[in-house]
Amino acid sequence: MESYLISKDANGILFYTINRPEKRNAVNDEIMDGLEVAISMAKAEEIKALVITGAGDRAFCSGGDLSVFHLLKTKEDAYPMLSKMAKIISELLLLPKPTVALMNGVAIGGGCEIATACDFRLGRKEMKAGFVQGNLAITTGWGGGSILCEKFPASTALKMLTDGTMLSADELLNIGFLDHIFEGDPYTNCTAFLGKLIEKEVGVLSAYVAILRRKWSDASILERIEQEAINCATLWGKEIHHQKVEEFLRK
Numbered sequence: 001m002e003s004y005l006i007s008k009d010a011n012g013i014l015f016y017t018i019n020r021p022e023k024r025n026a027v028n029d030e031i032m033d034g035l036e037v038a039i040s041m042a043k044a045e046e047i048k049a050l051v052i053t054g055a056g057d058r059a060f061c062s063g064g065d066l067s068v069f070h071l072l073k074t075k076e077d078a079y080p081m082l083s084k085m086a087k088i089i090s091e092l093l094l095l096p097k098p099t100v101a102l103m104n105g106v107a108i109g110g111g112c113e114i115a116t117a118c119d120f121r122l123g124r125k126e127m128k129a130g131f132v133q134g135n136l137a138i139t140t141g142w143g144g145g146s147i148l149c150e151k152f153p154a155s156t157a158l159k160m161l162t163d164g165t166m167l168s169a170d171e172l173l174n175i176g177f178l179d180h181i182f183e184g185d186p187y188t189n190c191t192a193f194l195g196k197l198i199e200k201e202v203g204v205l206s207a208y209v210a211i212l213r214r215k216w217s218d219a220s221i222l223e224r225i226e227q228e229a230i231n232c233a234t235l236w237g238k239e240i241h242h243q244k245v246e247e248f249l250r251k
């Protein structure tokens, strides 16, 4: 089975689907590479928006694949993985097309980082999301912390990052992390949400998106994302992080 799927619909929406439902759509190297391919494909003239989603109805994305990335023991081991995904998430943040996280289920850790980089976040009524990295004695390492602090009020972002708790869809809507809660078929709901947007010419969409992207490049967010990956790698190399991951893997 492919770890990811890329498809395009008749409206010009490109879908990137993480396809590891049995592992709650945990991110491995193949999924990172696939996301990079999808981002590159989304730059094509005929594409009006990129939607990222997960297969199944349990998880959008459960973050980094702890069984694989747990083999990375030191700061030097962890940094290349963190930096690779931080660069891909930076490309997603600055993509000159509107982006959507279609959250069909839980979003945890790095899954929240991917969602935060998108322009819009739609969540299934039963979903939950949380930046749980602090519970594993690390921080966000893919740039999601910097992006959260850029997009949301300081107190909202800091509370989400430091609490490390899972919030319900209603709570996420309340603090502005979710733009819309849906019930039923994700695809139908997503196309309805994007209904007016995808009627516009692609040049109009790119021009509006560029206004937002320029704000972020002026704010040197790319340097802050890179620093986040370095800081996370330092914490990653500590024994306490490995103990916390072992606790999860033993469950």
Ligand SMILES: CC[C@@H](C(=O)O)C(=O)SCCNC(=O)CCNC(=O)[C@H](O)C(C)(C)COP(=O)(O)OP(=O)(O)OC[C@H]1O[C@@H](n2cnc3c(N)ncnc32)[C@H](O)[C@@H]1OP(=O)(O)O
Binding pocket: 022, 023, 024, 026, 058, 059, 062, 063, 064, 065, 066, 067, 068, 069, 106, 108, 109, 110, 111, 113, 132, 133, 136, 139, 140, 141, 142, 232, 248
């Ligand atoms: C590495 C980057 C870092 C960052 O920079 O942000 C991170 O992302 S840290 C990772 C943070 N993620 C987590 O801590 C998530 C851990 N997973 C869970 O809490 C739960 O699995 C869940 C996502 C809430 C789902 O719960 P549930 O529906 O009850 O399923 P299971 O727990 O039984 O899981 C099924 C299956 O999937 C495996 N799994 C789930 N998440 C991961 C993961 N992140 N990495 C690897 N494997 C994962 C889980 O081990 C089960 O496998 P089997 O036992 O083989 O069935």
